[in-house]
Amino acid sequence: MADNAIPLVVRDLHKSFNDNPVLEGLSLEAHEGDVISLIGASGSGKSTFLRCMNLLEIPNAGDIVVHGESVKFKTRRGEREPADWKQVERIRARLSMVFQGFNLWAHMTLIGNVIEAPVHVLGKSKKEAREHAMALLERVGLADRADYFPAQLSGGQQQRGAIARALAMDPEVMLFDEPTSALDPELVGDVLKVMRELADEGRTMVVVTHEMDFARDVSSQVIYLHQGRVEEAGKPEDVFGNPSSERLKQFLGPRF
Numbered sequence: 001m002a003d004n005a006i007p008l009v010v011r012d013l014h015k016s017f018n019d020n021p022v023l024e025g026l027s028l029e030a031h032e033g034d035v036i037s038l039i040g041a042s043g044s045g046k047s048t049f050l051r052c053m054n055l056l057e058i059p060n061a062g063d064i065v066v067h068g069e070s071v072k073f074k075t076r077r078g079e080r081e082p083a084d085w086k087q088v089e090r091i092r093a094r095l096s097m098v099f100q101g102f103n104l105w106a107h108m109t110l111i112g113n114v115i116e117a118p119v120h121v122l123g124k125s126k127k128e129a130r131e132h133a134m135a136l137l138e139r140v141g142l143a144d145r146a147d148y149f150p151a152q153l154s155g156g157q158q159q160r161g162a163i164a165r166a167l168a169m170d171p172e173v174m175l176f177d178e179p180t181s182a183l184d185p186e187l188v189g190d191v192l193k194v195m196r197e198l199a200d201e202g203r204t205m206v207v208v209t210h211e212m213d214f215a216r217d218v219s220s221q222v223i224y225l226h227q228g229r230v231e232e233a234g235k236p237e238d239v240f241g242n243p244s245s246e247r248l249k250q251f252l253g254p255r256f
């Protein structure tokens with residue numbers, strides 16, 4: 001399939017911090033409607049891999065192609081950097097990210113958070129952005145909280161608000177960086193439910209997660225990372241049901 005028909009292609013990414021290699025040649029292809037879960041032990045490079053995809057970290061080598069548009073890089077004083085920051089802004093809008101720590105702007109109401117980028121990045125009118133935002137807040141179960149500030153919301157509500165904010169950009173791929181790991185256990189379910197619904201609707205998603213049930217039940221592909229490399233990857237029924245790597249078996253434990 002040609003790259004321009006695929007929402008996200010990542011090829012042979014490498015990333016080091018202070019000469020310490022963290023990603024050593026990682027690739028993935030997220031096709032329309034795919035849910036790709038990245039799993040692995042703490043420090044295996046999952047978040048760094050995800051952050052490289054939308055250029056919150058700049059990979060030292062490798063390609064990122066969003067529906068056929070390749071991210072352009074240049075080298076300055078021996079360091080690789082994006083050649084075009086306007087392109088980076090565009091790519092970030094097409095691959096919107098939901099973070100572990102919610103990251104809503106504290107000085108804005110929930111609906112203010114949701115309309116901010118559609119108005120200022122996509123150039124939508126406030127009226128249109130508000131209508132879309134209200135529909136999205138309804139969808140994540142927060143229509144009655146639109147005028148609350150983040151501090152007045154629970155962690156789970158903030159995270160669902162952050163998902164609405166990411167959806168407001170109508171992204172081609174949604175990137176989730178451990179979206180439930182900062183939540184109290186009783187709040188995790190509501191956030192996972194919203195994510196399952198997005199997957200059922202055919203949203204293309206890449207998810208860094210420690211929620212193994214979610215990875216097993218919702219993913220089209222699971223990638224298990226170990227020390228910045230793919231140790232095992234495949235369909236969830238194979239990765240969970242019949243893992244070949246001893247390390248992965250140990251990681252999954254007796255429950256799988």
Ligand SMILES: Nc1ncnc2c1ncn2[C@@H]1O[C@H](COP(=O)(O)OP(=O)(O)OP(=O)(O)O)[C@@H](O)[C@H]1O
Pocket residue numbers: 017022040041042043044045046047048049
């Ligand atoms: N900005 C940074 N500067 C230096 N080292 C970093 C930086 N970000 C990540 N690292 C290192 O890169 C390695 C991979 O980190 P990363 O956060 O990608 O792992 P992870 O698999 O997402 O872990 P966790 O499940 O604990 O979030 C770790 O050893 C980490 O210390």
